[in-house]
Amino acid sequence: xxxxxxxxxxxxxxxxxxxxxxxxxxxxxxxxxxxxxxxxxxxxxxxxxxxxxxxxxxxxxxxxxxxxxxxxxxxxxxxxxxxxxxxxxxxxxxxxxxxxxxxxxxxxxxxxxxxxxxxxxxxxxxxxxxxxxxxxxxxxxxxxxxxxxxxxxxxxxxxxxxxxxxxxxxxxxxxxxxxxxxxxxxxxxxxxxxxxxxxxxxxxxxxxxxxxxxxxxxxxxxxxxxxxxxxxxxxxxxxxxxxxxxxxxxxxxxxxxxxxxxxxxxxxxxxxxxxxxxxxxxxxxxxxxxxxxxxxxxxxxxxxxxxxxxxxxxxxxxxxxxxxxxxxxxxxxxxxxxxxxxxxxxxxxxxxxxxxxxxxxxxxxxxxxxxxxxxxxxxxxxxxxxxxxxxxxxxxxxxxxxxxxxxxxxxxxxxxxxxxxxxxxxxxxxxxxxxxxxxxxxxxxxxxxxxxxxxxxxxxxxxxxxxxxxxx
Amino acid sequence: xxxxxxxxxxxxxxxxxxxxxxxxxxxxxxxxxxxxxxxxxxxxxxxxxxxxxxxxxxxxxxxxxxxxxxxxxxxxxxxxxxxxxxxxxxxxxxxxxxxxxxxxxxxxxxxxxxxxxxxxxxxxxxxxxxxxxxxxxxxxxxxxxxxxxxxxxxxxxxxxxxxxxxxxxxxxxxxxxxxxxxxxxxxxxxxxxxxxxxxxxxxxxxxxxxxxxxxxxxxxxxxxxxxxxxxxxxxxxxxxxxxxxxxxxxxxxxxxxxxxxxxxxxxxxxxxxxxxxxxxxxxxxxxxxxxxxxxxxxxxxxxxxxxxxxxxxxxxxxxxxxxxxxxxxxxxxxxxxxxxxxxxxxxxxxxxxxxxxxxxxxxxxxxxxxxxxxxxxxxxxxxxxxxxxxxxxxxxxxxxxxxxxxxxxxxxxxxxxxxxxxxxxxxxxxxxxxxxxxxxxxxxxxxxxxxxxxxxxxxxxxxxxxxxxxxx
Ligand SMILES: [Co+2]
Ligand SMILES: [Co+2]
Numbered sequence: 001x002x003x004x005x006x007x008x009x010x011x012x013x014x015x016x017x018x019x020x021x022x023x024x025x026x027x028x029x030x031x032x033x034x035x036x037x038x039x040x041x042x043x044x045x046x047x048x049x050x051x052x053x054x055x056x057x058x059x060x061x062x063x064x065x066x067x068x069x070x071x072x073x074x075x076x077x078x079x080x081x082x083x084x085x086x087x088x089x090x091x092x093x094x095x096x097x098x099x100x101x102x103x104x105x106x107x108x109x110x111x112x113x114x115x116x117x118x119x120x121x122x123x124x125x126x127x128x129x130x131x132x133x134x135x136x137x138x139x140x141x142x143x144x145x146x147x148x149x150x151x152x153x154x155x156x157x158x159x160x161x162x163x164x165x166x167x168x169x170x171x172x173x174x175x176x177x178x179x180x181x182x183x184x185x186x187x188x189x190x191x192x193x194x195x196x197x198x199x200x201x202x203x204x205x206x207x208x209x210x211x212x213x214x215x216x217x218x219x220x221x222x223x224x225x226x227x228x229x230x231x232x233x234x235x236x237x238x239x240x241x242x243x244x245x246x247x248x249x250x251x252x253x254x255x256x257x258x259x260x261x262x263x264x265x266x267x268x269x270x271x272x273x274x275x276x277x278x279x280x281x282x283x284x285x286x287x288x289x290x291x292x293x294x295x296x297x298x299x300x301x302x303x304x305x306x307x308x309x310x311x312x313x314x315x316x317x318x319x320x321x322x323x324x325x326x327x328x329x330x331x332x333x334x335x336x337x338x339x340x341x342x343x344x345x346x347x348x349x350x351x352x353x354x355x356x357x358x359x360x361x362x363x364x365x366x367x368x369x370x371x372x373x374x375x376x377x378x379x380x381x382x383x384x385x386x387x388x389x390x391x392x393x394x395x396x397x398x399x400x401x402x403x404x405x406x407x408x409x410x411x412x413x414x415x416x417x418x419x420x421x422x423x424x425x426x427x428x429x430x431x432x433x434x435x436x437x438x439x440x441x442x443x444x445x446x447x448x449x450x451x452x453x454x455x456x457x458x459x460x461x462x463x464x465x466x467x468x469x470x471x472x
Numbered sequence: 473x474x475x476x477x478x479x480x481x482x483x484x485x486x487x488x489x490x491x492x493x494x495x496x497x498x499x500x501x502x503x504x505x506x507x508x509x510x511x512x513x514x515x516x517x518x519x520x521x522x523x524x525x526x527x528x529x530x531x532x533x534x535x536x537x538x539x540x541x542x543x544x545x546x547x548x549x550x551x552x553x554x555x556x557x558x559x560x561x562x563x564x565x566x567x568x569x570x571x572x573x574x575x576x577x578x579x580x581x582x583x584x585x586x587x588x589x590x591x592x593x594x595x596x597x598x599x600x601x602x603x604x605x606x607x608x609x610x611x612x613x614x615x616x617x618x619x620x621x622x623x624x625x626x627x628x629x630x631x632x633x634x635x636x637x638x639x640x641x642x643x644x645x646x647x648x649x650x651x652x653x654x655x656x657x658x659x660x661x662x663x664x665x666x667x668x669x670x671x672x673x674x675x676x677x678x679x680x681x682x683x684x685x686x687x688x689x690x691x692x693x694x695x696x697x698x699x700x701x702x703x704x705x706x707x708x709x710x711x712x713x714x715x716x717x718x719x720x721x722x723x724x725x726x727x728x729x730x731x732x733x734x735x736x737x738x739x740x741x742x743x744x745x746x747x748x749x750x751x752x753x754x755x756x757x758x759x760x761x762x763x764x765x766x767x768x769x770x771x772x773x774x775x776x777x778x779x780x781x782x783x784x785x786x787x788x789x790x791x792x793x794x795x796x797x798x799x800x801x802x803x804x805x806x807x808x809x810x811x812x813x814x815x816x817x818x819x820x821x822x823x824x825x826x827x828x829x830x831x832x833x834x835x836x837x838x839x840x841x842x843x844x845x846x847x848x849x850x851x852x853x854x855x856x857x858x859x860x861x862x863x864x865x866x867x868x869x870x871x872x873x874x875x876x877x878x879x880x881x882x883x884x885x886x887x888x889x890x891x892x893x894x895x896x897x898x899x900x901x902x903x904x905x906x907x908x909x910x911x912x913x914x915x916x917x918x919x920x921x922x923x924x925x926x927x928x929x930x931x932x933x934x935x936x937x938x939x940x941x942x943x944x
Pocket of ligand 1: 014176177204205206
């Protein structure tokens with residue numbers, strides 16, 4: 001038998017994040033968790049990314065509770081989370097004390113594999129998280145945010161991977177969130193990583209552009225060790241290559257594929273039903289998004305642009321904006337177009353076109369970006385742009401989080417008794433407003449002041465049972 | 473630059489046949505046809521398969537008119553059709569006089585490439601069509617219906633391809649209608665075909681199982697010359713690999729890809745809007761259908777089974793039926809599970825389970841199949857099954873169409889003045905009832921007795937304009 005391949009199931013995290021707005025509830029994971037636990041995956045990604053926020057904000061669930069529940073139900077599995085470096089599971093940089101405490105609590109509650117990344121690949125933004133996870137004795141994946149630009153050469157990626165290796169990560173992940181990784185680049189990049197870095201390589205792709213399966217196939221041919229997959233009813237489209245399909249394909253080529261067919265089949269049956277519960281959040285993605293191949297603008301960014309222009313009554317300027325985007329991206333040092341840089345670049349391009357003069361109007365986010373508050377861009381920002389935007393102000397050169405005061409103790413005091421655990425305090429550090437509302441809701445439920453069921457659940461139940469309020 | 477690859481665009485035929493019940497109207501093709509004409513495709517598949525039936529039955533369109541219109545709008549393109557061998561564009565065998573006349577008229581009206589196949593790969597069922605198309609000086613693709621079974625070895629496929637070559641076809645097509653072609657088989661089969669047959673190889677796949685792009689990639693690595701693609705908004709799912717994606721990928725690998733990016737981009741824009749017109753027919757396919765990998769049962773067949781069992785109140789027997797299907801298929805000589813054999817095998821398996829005794833109840837279709845009226849199965853039907861089903865009757869051994877009397881003159885008389893052309897007579901030969909109703913409708917419209925707009929169009933318009941009948 002051939003070389004052994006490993007698979008990470010991302011059904012419980014990235015699949016529903018990509019397909020139906022991260023809305024999957026813990027109750028839809030519980031029955032199937034013991035089956036996933038024995039399906040033969042190398043790891044199960046089930047936490048982090050947008051799930052933390054979605055739990056608190058939309059589902060009225062405690063994300064830490066989900067972790068504890070799944071930990072108990074999956075004793076044989078390595079549980080994996082996606083960690084946005086210094087952003088943790090939020091959208092801004094948090095101070096080091098919060099980062100350290102969060103990683104420790106995540107490890108303590110059962111995370112075995114930390115996949116850490118930074119949108120700009122500024123590895124200063126991941127180092128505290130990586131160090132802390134390693135101190136906890138956990139497996140760390142150093143993830144490279146993949147993009148395409150004149151400065152994103154193979155050498156750059158190798159350099160990043162070597163820095164990650166230096167930091168002590170166990171695995172290098174190619175994180176292709178925007179579905180830009182071509183099969184040809186996948187092959188050459190993985191080959192170079194295996195030869196020049198020597199760590200195991202894990203591939204994370206999305207199917208949006210139609211290249212993901214081919215990219216994974218060529219990555220494996222070049223020596224990739226682990227790949228991310230989702231179970232069939234939640235695979236493809238903006239999600240990930242299908243678990244059953246990739247298992248079948250690589251078995252066909254003679255690889256050793258440790259996945260259990262019956263378990264996958266049970267998972268498929270389960271999640272086919274589960275997906276129906278979230279119909280109203282479903283992306284309704286049709287066909288292939290070929291736009292990303294042409295101009296690297298992911299579908300979500302494109303619809304944001306269209307909406308922005310519509311609001312201004314300037315939809316006829318769309319072509320101009322699409323031409324402006326690569327110029328802004330070049331000006332700003334070729335950031336990958338993902339959250340938050342896709343919004344920064346997109347909005348700035350719209351302003352540049354609508355105001356009639358480039359960088360006449362500037363958003364606070366663009367200013368912060370140019371100041372260096374998001375980290376160091378892949379290439380230097382153009383001198384004249386820095387001058388135009390910052391004037392006399394100087395960009396920072398230190399690690400952005402070096403400018404942040406510790407927050408943990410202050411937050412602990414603020415939230416007081418509403419927090420019942422260190423985990424609650426951390427939720428509050430990351431999403432103060434949202435977590436506080438959740439805690440207050442929880443208290444009211446326990447006091448019997450409001451029903452135990454969340455508004456969300458209530459709305460669903462009403463829909464399901466057709467309990468629409470009757471006009472009297 | 474590397475080897476030149478060629479592409480067939482199937483957006484106007486198989487893509488909408490696979491995605492929204494073959495409902496695309498000619499009017500949605502007209503504006504974009506001149507763009508497709510200059511996009512650089514080797515050929516444009518735009519006729520045949522189910523489109524002929526759908527035009528007459530649902531769209532109130534004359535399929536021959538569509539052919540003439542597109543011929544005029546695409547003077548630079550090779551127009552391609554899918555021809556079901558002796559079944560032409562229908563669902564039963566037609567006598568040779570009809571087959572010859574149909575192929576000649578199709579050629580005369582502008583078809584340049586005839587892709588001919590038989591569901592059982594009984595090449596006696598394609599020979600008249602192939603000969604006639606060659607006599608007309610047209611390009612003929614001999615298509616092999618791909619399936620997986622113990623008797624469907626590489627040797628069998630090579631043997632079929634050699635028979636096709638003997639018949640004088642120009643190209644061998646691997647027709648993977650059921651999405652069963654694994655990348656590994658694609659590679660080895662194409663390699664063998666190129667080495668042992670030597671004709672150009674054309675790949676036709678569907679994305680249902682998630683393998684199609686990988687299969688095309690490996691097929692090309694093994695030497696395949698032409699591949700079928702659909703434009704992005706109508707690609708993927710139960711349709712085909714995406715034109716833009718495959719062009720991008722193979723360009724990346726250094727192949728010579730003759731497709732024009734701007735033209736593809738215009739097509740994508742056009743068909744993105746067009747797809748919305750057919751929302752009510754859209755399959756609403758989600759994720760990947762991994763079932764075909766496990767038991768080769770395509771999604772459509774599976775839902776038929778479920779419906780049949782539901783009607784009988786026997787849905788709990790589904791697992792038994794799923795186990796019975798491969799046994800029936802084996803009994804019947806391993807037919808590929810496509811129309812009509814998927815229905816024959818499926819219904820017989822249901823009867824075998826529900827009646828409590830195998831082959832106690834038998835459909836007329838099963839009997840006809842065993843009698844040899846569909847052609848020769850890939851492997852011999854089991855002796856005891858033949859005896860059980862036919863009793864003393866003997867199966868035929870001749871070509872099924874040898875038993876059919878000529879029909880053309882009789883049909884011509886029958887339809888009389890309602891037919892205004894030889895093309896009309898052929899439509900009537902193929903779908904007597906449906907064509908006659910269409911002709912009658914056409915007359916009434918011309919006499920002003922009913923509005924020119926079809927009921928179908930009328931319904932659509934009402935929906936679009938929200939002209940619902942108001943309750944008085
Ligand atoms: Co992702
Ligand atoms: Co097809």
